[in-house]
Amino acid sequence: MHVVVPYAADTPKTRLEPALDAGERRRLARTMLEDVIRAIRATDREPTVLATGAIQSPLGASVTVDDRPLTEAVNAVLGDRLPEGPVAIVMADLALATPDALGRLFDASGDVVVAPGRGVGTNAIVVRHPSFRVDYHGGSFVDHEAAARECGAAFNTVDSRRLGTDIDEPADLVEAFVHGPGRTPDLLRTFGFELDREKGRVSIRRSGEGVDVADRSSSF
């Protein structure tokens, strides 16, 4: 299986701007990418990074540069690689991904297998049907299900919170902080974040800062 990890090389993770400065966002994006690469390698597969611009190779992984939008760049890979065998696309910000969760995705049956993300997104996908193409607009889960049906591909999903959690907004940082299996939690600690537990909610915040980076409260 050819495993691709798309990566925004230039200005990654802009939606984390309320919580992190540009340098921190770059370091976080890079650390999450490396965590994802390690998790993929632990399933005995070697990922290729599909970057929007030149980057230093993360952990010695192959890097392909394609500055087109995500959908076009991924579909170019599908066109090239599907004739040879299955292709998996795993987003670079899945800081909770473990080898077990990725193994369940890679091993699931189906011509198109999606690990859904919040907001009806597609956080990871395995494609085994030669004519299936991705479309990463809003609500891509629904699009991908419809596209699979249209080309006669058997559609399946994998039920994983680890693959379903992308680190996109400040409120997501606590997920990486608590549940991340790689080095992302340590990086967040280096940035000065700590668990902040007030009545009825949990988030992370910088030591000494009063500013709460999470606006999502927990009900339990």
Added chain:
Amino acid sequence: MHVVVPYAADTPKTRLEPALDAGERRRLARTMLEDVIRAIRATDREPTVLATGAIQSPLGASVTVDDRPLTEAVNAVLGDRLPEGPVAIVMADLALATPDALGRLFDASGDVVVAPGRGVGTNAIVVRHPSFRVDYHGGSFVDHEAAARECGAAFNTVDSRRLGTDIDEPADLVEAFVHGPGRTPDLLRTFGFELDREKGRVSIRRSGEGVDVADRSSSF
């Protein structure tokens, strides 16, 4: 295994107030409860509803009334039932729960097994250790892990987005609408919701209304 579904009988789902009126919130809570009961029954287990007040029996299930706060009411059940065998606590708003996801939880090894929710919550838990007790304050996942360690119980988690998604806030409704396996999606359609797809995001909104109930955008 004794399976308990806690249920707020009186004013359920108040955080959905921006999207639904009080009557709709009650109907939604009831429909989600019934979906959860059906999913549990499909694993060949018979749940008991632990309600904060008298309710009409949902789908003929046993109802125990306990008007104490969630943590106390659940711990009373654990005290009564753990001597006889394992106890599972499954929240009533897990509208995405399937028999498969619940089966993975019920069958997972460990003295304490948690299905984590967003915001470091505990959406479902299986307890097999006689002295473990729950604490449903904010950040309960972290508390439950620590409490398991303290009483020498083997702690485990189950990686399920279906169990990890509780329907709590307006932005969660789209998850139930798209991924719900039971009757909740139909109820939301009855309320007039439909998929709303604008550039880069997906949510649901009422037909004819301009008001968008989701403030969470999707990155893909």
